Each structure stands twice: as structure tokens, then as C-alpha cells.
Amino acid sequence: MEYRKHDRVHLIIPSQIQMVEGCAKEDLIIQDLSIGGVFIASQKLYALDTLIEIRFPLPSENWTISATGFVCRHSCQTPSGMGIQFVILSEGDQKILKKFIRERAEEHWIH
Secondary structure, three states: OOOOOOOEEEEEEEEEEEEOOOOOOEEEEEEEEEOOEEEEEOOOOOOOOOEEEEEEEEOOOOEEEEEEEEEEEEEOOOOOEEEEEEEEEOHHHHHHHHHHHHHHHHHHHHO
16 A cells, blocks of 8 residues: 555646756656645656656646655656755745645545
């Protein structure tokens, strides 16, 4: 059984990521989101422990989340991609993200 520290929601959100050490920004798709991190669908996998900066809009919140995280896992299943664990997330972004995830989780359980 898989253990997760935080609740997560499945959704499709465009994101922009860039390695902290500086590469070109890439537009990728977030498929799972939690207060602790994201799963990004991608054929190109960054090396484990690579620090990245990520920015993504929250649908219906009129807010863009900016965070720093590291690649914590790879998935070669469909969809392939990588898990990113947040290590820097501002207090304001945490508050908005928690609210967004809570509301999405409640919608999922109600319907």
C-alpha cells in the first residue's frame, strides 16, 4: 500500500519549470498536486535530487504558485514523469494551495 504524507488531487495544470542552476524554462503539465509537491508528466526526466523552480496557476483562484523543489522520484508507467517535492513554498502560497486542495477534495467526495 502506498503511503502519502499529504492529500492530493488529480488535475491537469500547465506549469513552467526550470532547473535552479539555470536552463531554459520548459512548459510541462502537472497531473497531481498536493501541499507537499506535484507529479509532472514528461518524457524527459530530470536527474533525481535536481533542484527546480516551478510556477503554475491555480484554476479558479486567480493565483500563481511559485515554489522550489527537488526531483524525488521517476515514473516510467503511463504517464511517465517525475515527482517534485517542494522545499520552498511561501506562507501565502501554502495557504492558497491548502484551500484549493481542500475544496477540490471535498468536491470529489461529494459527487
